[in-house]
Amino acid sequence: MALSDLTAAERHRRIAGEFTERVQRVADWDAPAPVAGWTARDVVDHLVTWLPGFLSAGDHELPTGPTVAESPVAAWTFHAAAVQALLDDPERAATLYSHERMGSMPVGEAIDRFYTTDVFMHTWDLARAGGQDAALEPEFCATLLAGMEPMEEAMRSSGQYGPKVDVPADADPQTQMIAFIGRNPSWQPDLRPRP
Helix, strand or coil: CCHHHCCHHHHHHHHHHHHHHHHHCCCCCCCECCCCCCEHHHHHHHHHHHHHHHHHCCCCCCCCCCCCCCCHHHHHHHHHHHHHHHHHCHHHHHCEEEECCCEEEEHHHHHHHHHHHHHHHHHHHHHHHCCCCCCCCHHHHHHHHHHHHHHHHHHHHCCCCCCCCCCCCCCCHHHHHHHHCCCCCCCCCCCCCCC
């Protein structure tokens, strides 16, 4: 079943599961990532640190687990399980999330819209940093791209997305999405040993 056809809880389970597979195969946490100035460790740190603050701004809390400095694998595993537990609880997932800039919506929808899609996109970053398979579901790439294109100006002005990278108009959906969010789809890690 396509990612777009799943519930928020199912979508997170699958996307987080695919990210977990990449996390478990990282051999060098200091390897550079496609995000300028980031390492593989930074990709995981970003995902486990921004959501708790985002949720607490809307009066929701996630339990605190290991830090990425202690263990990226343990930090991610704990965090992903905590998010999944929230989404799997219909009562908690339906609780209203209110944010001064985002408006109000069920917390499960907020996680799905802002966080789960971020995990999906950063799966490519972590896979590339680790020299792993970086293929993403094409249909969901196309869906995300179609949703982001009308908001391009706001996204760029947020400072969280780099300039769009030029790719051929007939490029596949993943290449187009990765380029749209400011990544070079041809980026490859430098796998030479570091001193």
